[in-house]
Structures are given as C-alpha cells and as structure tokens.
Amino acid sequence: MRVTIADVARLAGVSKATVSRVLNGRPDVERATQARIEEIMAETGYVPSSRAVDLARGRTRTVGVLAPTLRTPWMPELLQGVADVVEPSGYGLLLHSAAGGGPALERFAASVRGHAVDGVLAVDPGAALDHLRDLHQQGLPVVVVDTGGKRAPLPSVGADYTDGGRRAAELLLAAGRLRLAMITGPAEDPAGAACAGGFADLLTGTGAVLRASHVTEADGTEQGGFDAVQRLLRARLFFDGLFVHGDPMAAGALRALQEAGRQVPGEVAVVGFGDVPPAAYTVPPLTTVRVPWEEMGAAAARALIDRLHGKHADDDPEIFETSLVSRGSTPPVGRIPGQRNRRVARSTELPAF
Amino acid sequence: MRVTIADVARLAGVSKATVSRVLNGRPDVERATQARIEEIMAETGYVPSSRAVDLARGRTRTVGVLAPTLRTPWMPELLQGVADVVEPSGYGLLLHSAAGGGPALERFAASVRGHAVDGVLAVDPGAALDHLRDLHQQGLPVVVVDTGGKRAPLPSVGADYTDGGRRAAELLLAAGRLRLAMITGPAEDPAGAACAGGFADLLTGTGAVLRASHVTEADGTEQGGFDAVQRLLRARLFFDGLFVHGDPMAAGALRALQEAGRQVPGEVAVVGFGDVPPAAYTVPPLTTVRVPWEEMGAAAARALIDRLHGKHADDDPEIFETSLVSRGSTPPVGRIPGQRNRRVARSTELPAF
DNA sequence: AGCGGTCTTGACATCGCTGCCTCGCGGCCG
DNA sequence: CGGCCGCGAGGCAGCGATGTCAAGACCGCT
Numbered sequence: 203m204r205v206t207i208a209d210v211a212r213l214a215g216v217s218k219a220t221v222s223r224v225l226n227g228r229p230d231v232e233r234a235t236q237a238r239i240e241e242i243m244a245e246t247g248y249v250p251s252s253r254a255v256d257l258a259r260g261r262t263r264t265v266g267v268l269a270p271t272l273r274t275p276w277m278p279e280l281l282q283g284v285a286d287v288v289e290p291s292g293y294g295l296l297l298h299s300a301a302g303g304g305p306a307l308e309r310f311a312a313s314v315r316g317h318a319v320d321g322v323l324a325v326d327p328g329a330a331l332d333h334l335r336d337l338h339q340q341g342l343p344v345v346v347v348d349t350g351g352k353r354a355p356l357p358s359v360g361a362d363y364t365d366g367g368r369r370a371a372e373l374l375l376a377a378g379r380l381r382l383a384m385i386t387g388p389a390e391d392p393a394g395a396a397c398a399g400g401f402a403d404l405l406t407g408t409g410a411v412l413r414a415s416h417v418t419e420a421d422g423t424e425q426g427g428f429d430a431v432q433r434l435l436r437a438r439l440f441f442d443g444l445f446v447h448g449d450p451m452a453a454g455a456l457r458a459l460q461e462a463g464r465q466v467p468g469e470v471a472v473v474g475f476g477d478v479p480p481a482a483y484t485v486p487p488l489t490t491v492r493v494p495w496e497e498m499g500a501a502a503a504r505a506l507i508d509r510l511h512g513k514h515a516d517d518d519p520e521i522f523e524t525s526l527v528s529r530g531s532t533p534p535v536g537r538i539p540g541q542r543n544r545r546v547a548r549s550t551e552l553p554a555f
Numbered sequence: 556m557r558v559t560i561a562d563v564a565r566l567a568g569v570s571k572a573t574v575s576r577v578l579n580g581r582p583d584v585e586r587a588t589q590a591r592i593e594e595i596m597a598e599t600g601y602v603p604s605s606r607a608v609d610l611a612r613g614r615t616r617t618v619g620v621l622a623p624t625l626r627t628p629w630m631p632e633l634l635q636g637v638a639d640v641v642e643p644s645g646y647g648l649l650l651h652s653a654a655g656g657g658p659a660l661e662r663f664a665a666s667v668r669g670h671a672v673d674g675v676l677a678v679d680p681g682a683a684l685d686h687l688r689d690l691h692q693q694g695l696p697v698v699v700v701d702t703g704g705k706r707a708p709l710p711s712v713g714a715d716y717t718d719g720g721r722r723a724a725e726l727l728l729a730a731g732r733l734r735l736a737m738i739t740g741p742a743e744d745p746a747g748a749a750c751a752g753g754f755a756d757l758l759t760g761t762g763a764v765l766r767a768s769h770v771t772e773a774d775g776t777e778q779g780g781f782d783a784v785q786r787l788l789r790a791r792l793f794f795d796g797l798f799v800h801g802d803p804m805a806a807g808a809l810r811a812l813q814e815a816g817r818q819v820p821g822e823v824a825v826v827g828f829g830d831v832p833p834a835a836y837t838v839p840p841l842t843t844v845r846v847p848w849e850e851m852g853a854a855a856a857r858a859l860i861d862r863l864h865g866k867h868a869d870d871d872p873e874i875f876e877t878s879l880v881s882r883g884s885t886p887p888v889g890r891i892p893g894q895r896n897r898r899v900a901r902s903t904e905l906p907a908f
Numbered sequence: 909a910g911c912g913g914t915c916t917t918g919a920c921a922t923c924g925c926t927g928c929c930t931c932g933c934g935g936c937c938g
Numbered sequence: 939c940g941g942c943c944g945c946g947a948g949g950c951a952g953c954g955a956t957g958t959c960a961a962g963a964c965c966g967c968t
Contacts, residue, residue: 252669254924285652316605453836480833483806607954
C-alpha cells in the first residue's frame with residue numbers, strides 16, 4: 203500500500219483525524235480545509251485501505267453468501283438478485299460454495315467466526331441450518347433463502363410451493379384435463395411435498411383424478427423425467443395432463459412423450475415447476491410454475507442489509523407467490539375458472555439469458 | 556469480537572507473540588507451551604480476527620472475481636470451476652457483478668484499490684480491460700477468462716474457438732451434409748468471428764458449400780435463433796446442415812425447424828456451440844461444440860493463485876480445446892474422416908444439473 | 909570458567925484508520 | 939469585560955493481529 207492517511211495529513215498540514223473526518227464526510231471540517239485535503243487526496247490518488255478501515259470499525263461491509271452449489275439452474279438468477287441489492291448498498295459479496303461438503307463448511311464457519319463477514323445469506327443450507335441458527339442466536343445477522351418450502355427457524359425468504367401446485371392443477375383443469383399424472387422429485391425434498399399437496403388439494407371435488415399409480419418419483423434430472431414417463435407409458439397408464447415438479451425433469455418428460463409419439467399439448471398437457479432457463483428451450487416450450495428466484499434473492503439481501511443497519515424487521519418468513527408461465531406445452535387457456543378466479547398470463551417472454 | 560489473542564496469552568501466561576507462533580504453526584515453541592495454548596484456545600473458542608490478520612499481514616487471502624453478469628448460461632459452470640480451486644486454497648471469493656455498468660465498475664475499482672483483494676480474476680472484462688491492464692502493470696495479479704476469443708494483453712485463459720468451428724464443420728461433413736447454413740451471434744462478438752472462420756475454413760476444398768446468403772446474424776437469444784431460421788426458410792433457401800453459434804439460438808432454430816415441419820436431424824442436421832445446460836433439454840437434444848467452461852474457470856483460478864504465491868508462470872494465454880458433444884440433432888457418425896482423424900464421442904451424458 | 913550457538917520467549921513497534929477527549933479561539937450574552 | 943458556547947482541529951489510544959530483535963536459559967566444548 204502506497205499512500206496512507208498519514209501521508210495525506212502531512213501533505214495537507216493537518217492531522218490524520220481531520221483527514222479521516224473528510225473521508226467520512228463529517229460536517230465539522232472547515233470548507234477550505236476540506237477542499238485542500240480533497241485536492242491532496244486526488245493528486246496522490248489516495249484510497250483508504252479497506253483492511254485498516256475494517257479493523258478500526260469492527261466490520262467488513264461484506265456479506266457472506268452460502269450456496270450449496272452454483273449449478274442449480276435457478277441459482278444464477280437468485281444470486282443476481284442478491285448481487286443487485288448487496289453491491290449498490292456498498293457491501294461486498296463473499297461467495298462460499300458448500301459443494302465440497304465438510305471441509306467447505308468448515309471454511310465457511312471459520313470465515314464467519316473470524317468476522318470476515320458482517321452477515322450471512324444462506325441458500326438452502328440443509329445440514330448447515332443448525333450451525334446458522336447458533337450464529338443467529340449469537341447475534342449474527344442471518345437470512346436464509348428457503349427453496350425447499352420448509353420453514354427455517356430463522357429470518358427467511360421462501361415461496362409458496364403449495365400454491366404453486368394449486369396453480370398447476372388449476373391450469374390443467376382449465377384445459378379440461380381430467381386424468382392426471384405427476385412426477386415428483388426426490389422424496390426428501392420438502393418443496394416437492396408441499397407442491398404435490400397443493401396439486402392434489404385443488405383436485406378434490408373436481409372431476410379430475412390423480413391416482414397413486416399415476417404418481418412416480420424421479421431424481422430431478424432430465425434423464426430421470428424421461429425414465430419416469432417411460433415407466434408410466436410402459437405401465438399402459440392413461441393420462442392427458444402431467445405435472446412435473448422440476449423443469450429439468452419436465453424437459454425429459456417432453457422428450458419421452460415425443461419419442462412415444464404422444465402429442466404435446468394435444469394428447470398430454472405438461473406443466474413444469476421452477477421456470478429455469480432451460481424451460482424456454484424445450485419443444486414445445488414448457489408451461490411452468492414460475493418461482494421468482496431473482497426477487498427472492500433480492501428480498502433476502504434486503505432483509506439482511508436491513509438487519510445490518512439495525513432495522514430489526516420481524517422474523518416472519520417472507521413468502522413469495524408463484525405464478526404460471528403459459529407456453530406451448532399446455533393448450534391456450536384464456537382464463538382460469540374457479541373460486542380463485544385467477545388470470546393466466548400467456549407469455550412468450552424468455553427468461554433473461 | 557469476544558476473545559482476542561491477548562486474552563489467550565494472559566490465560567496461558569505467555570505473550571501474544573507466542574500465541575501467534577502457535578497460531579501460525581511455527582516450530583520454535585516448546586511442546587508443552589504449545590499444548591497449553593492450544594488447550595486455552597479450544598476452551599475459549601478463540602478464533603483469530605481475520606480483519607486484524609489481514610491488516611497485519613498486508614493481504615486479505617481473498618480474490619476478486621469480476622463477472623459481467625451471472626445470467627450468461629455458462630457462467631455458473633465457470634464460477635463453480637473457480638470456486639472449486641479458490642476455496643480449497645484457503646482464499647475467499649469476492650464476487651463483483653459488473654452488470655450495473657459504470658457504478659458497479661467503480662465499486663470494483665474502489666475495492667481493488669483499497670486492497671480488499673489480493674488478486675483479480677475477470678471474466679469477459681470488455682470495457683474494463685484497460686483498467687485491468689493498468690492494475691496488472693501496477694503489479695496486481697490479474698488473470699482474465701476470455702470467452703470472446705480475443706487475446707487480452709494479460710495472463711489469460713481462453714478456448715480455441717476457431718477449432719470449435721472446424722469441429723462443427725467436420726461433423727456436418729461426416730454426416731454428408733453439403734449445403735450448409737450458419738447463424739452467427741452479434742457481429743461484435745469476436746468468438747463468433749473466430750468460430751465462423753474455422754467453420755468456413757474447413758469447408759474449403761470439400762464438396763460442401765456455405766453461401767453468404769445462407770449466413771445470417773441473430774442476437775444470441777432463443778427467439779433470435781427462431782427468427783433467423785424463419786428468415787432462411789422464407790427466403791426458400793435450401794440447407795441440410797446448420798451451424799448455430801450459441802446454444803440458446805440453436806434451441807430457437809430447432810423450434811423453428813420443427814414448426815416448419817423439417818425433420819431434425821433427417822432433413823437438417825443442427826450443431827450448436829457452447830454446451831450450456833439448456834442444450835441437453837431440447838428435442839432432439841442438441842449436438843454442440845463443447846467449451847470446457849468449468850475447466851477454464853479452474854485453470855484461471857489456478858493461474859491466479861500461482862501468481863499470488865509468487866510462482867510467476869509465463870504470461871502466455873492458456874487455450875483450451877473444444878470438443879464435440881454429439882446428441883440427437885445430428886445423425887450418428889462413428890468416426891470423422893479427414894486429416895485430423897478425430898473421434899467423436901457419442902454422449903448421452905447430461906451436464907451436471 | 910568462558911564462549912559461541914541453539915532454543916524459547918517476551919517486549920515493542922507496526923499495519924492504517926477511527927473515535928474520544930481536549931484545547932484554542934472567536935462570538936455572544938449579561 | 940468576563941464567562942459560556944460551539945466550531946474546527948489535534949493528540950492519542952485503541953482495533954487485534956504480525957514480526958523483529960534481543961534477552962535469558964541451557965548446551966557442549968575448549
């Protein structure tokens with residue numbers, strides 16, 4: 203580091219304290235003095251050492267972001283939402299990917315305990331949740347983004363997965379599909395359960411049926427979705443509407459249906475879940491339940507920063523609504539009937555790419 | 556911060572210096588003393604303040620990553636590659652998204668000049684390149700990942716886009732396609748030029764033709780690719796092989812071909828470029844030129860960290876080879892003839908999701 | 909006993925900035 | 939005309955580590 207506050211002070215003929223006052227825009231400095239100091243700073247190209255500032259102030263103006271992996275399809279959207287809020291607020295964004303499991307988490311813990319960050323934003327913390335709870339109880343600002351639908355015992359942001367399932371059901375009903383099938387993700391995914399619950403829930407009392415035989419589980423991958431549909435078809439099960447909890451699996455499902463010669467959406471209407479970028483690239487483009495990943499990230503970031511600024515908002519989870527993005531894998535439906543009387547946007551819009 | 560090195564020293568009845576020695580695993584401490592100090596540290600749950608360490612040591616063990624946006628489809632792969640190297644090396648990863656343009660870049664510059672990071676890894680820096688060059692000349696370790704094919708005047712990592720274009724051409728030739736068409740990305744993208752050059756290059760002397768009329772430009776989006784194919788078809792141009800520089804556009808192209816009733820790969824074989832996740836979800840799955848994003852990120856990170864450790868590797872750009880991922884949008888071809896005699900892997904593998 | 913060398917350890921200066929307390933000084937009020 | 943007030947600015951003590959230097963203990967050897 204070259205020029206320090208002491209240099210500036212000496213050149214300006216003032217004390218370090220005064221330079222510091224100018225630096226922090228404090229009002230108790232004479233205009234002339236301030237101008238002179240600012241001039242010197244400009245001339246010398248002085249930039250305060252963030253290391254020293256951090257130590258002296260006792261904070262780092264940095265938030266830690268803990269993400270299990272960056273490869274989840276919605277993660278970039280979410281992260282962008284976080285970055286768009288965190289950076290303009292003057293905070294840095296220290297990314298920890300916990301993909302490595304144990305060692306990665308230990309590094310994260312060390313970073314946090316060493317006060318390298320002022321707060322933590324955790325996405326889908328999973329096993330790290332207990333640790334985060336401890337940190338939170340010790341007074342560290344923590345916000346979690348819950349993509350799993352389970353409520354963390356912490357300030358959190360999530361989406362209404364149950365309602366997402368309902369929306370999918372509504373759309374299929376509106377399209378007149380009565381013999382439904384569903385592909386769920388891995389059983390341990392609580393979002394899947396919530397979502398499936400909402401789906402089944404809305405069906406009761408309608409003419410539509412979703413038999414247990416028509417519900418199959420897959421691993422979340424495109425291939426998994428492909429295999430799942432093949433299982434259904436080989437079992438000679440009939441269905442004219444298919445709800446797939448996860449867009450990648452839905453893409454696989456479309457491929458399997460097409461290979462089997464089934465028309466989509468003519469013979470089978472397909473609704474996915476998540477609205478991740480690949481959803482727009484299937485043929486036909488996938489109708490899906492949109493989860494507002496970016497907004498969720500932004501909201502979590504805002505909540506975290508509010509806490510850092512001492513605004514202690516309530517700890518209630520902030521739940522986002524899902525919405526339906528109607529593309530080509532379901533027949534056009536102008537309006538969804540039913541008590542909730544929702545409108546379905548017909549969108550040709552692509553997610554930003 | 557609760558317990559400090561001074562507390563530990565007092566409790567152990569030694570000086571701070573000795574505690575520091577233990578902390579840093581220096582050998583010149585008596586075993587008994589060391590054991591006692593370690594015990595105290597464990598009891599008190601002492602963790603050194605990274606803020607203080609950073610100031611005292613004059614570095615932050617953090618690298619800055621500058622990315623134009625996180626939404627580029629290959630960015631997550633690349634970032635994961637970076638994270639997988641940076642984190643185990645004991646460095647933090649400070650993410651700057653320059654999406655915001657001016658202000659975001661200024662924040663980045665401030666962070667760097669304030670020595671908040673020990674080095675910088677920039678992805679596609681674009682306009683920030685000059686700034687990075689200055690930083691590099693001032694001695695800051697900088698590595699850039701060049702996804703554009705142009706060579707930065709800096710240590711960099713890139714891919715051989717020209718060769719990527721050649722591979723696409725080889726595959727189409729091997730499939731017996733002689734009347735070719737091409738959709739390029741935005742003209743200002745230098746990777747596109749390199750790639751198109753390689754493609755055209757390999758065609759010369761073969762029976763295949765790529766007329767200027769059959770080359771059209773699109774904006775890189777799925778819709779852009781869709782429109783581009785429609786333009787070609789409306790112009791009643793015949794082609795049995797199509798090279799699309801960018802997987803999202805290729806997805807759009809597939810959709811347009813399908814809507815026009817053209818069989819893929821029967822009537823038209825389609826090769827994309829990039830191998831981003833959506834490529835695996837099209838119907839049929841897209842054959843594409845794979846760019847090893849993750850490896851490139853990892854290599855850049857390694858290069859940066861080597862520099863941080865003083866290993867001054869040569870500044871030559873590190874260029875990665877592309878490869879062909881053959882999926883369903885081209886007919887199966889066992890082996891590519893020709894002087895280079897390459898083998899084409901037939902892959903059903905999906906990118907990690 | 910005296911000397912040089914190794915091993916441990918402590919004292920103290922530093923890193924660069926912030927924050928608290930103090931002080932000089934000119935103006936205002938009584 | 940003296941005291942009080944408030945502004946502008948300086949001094950100095952942290953923040954919590956690192957790192958250098960020197961000192962004391964202990965060793966083997968001459």
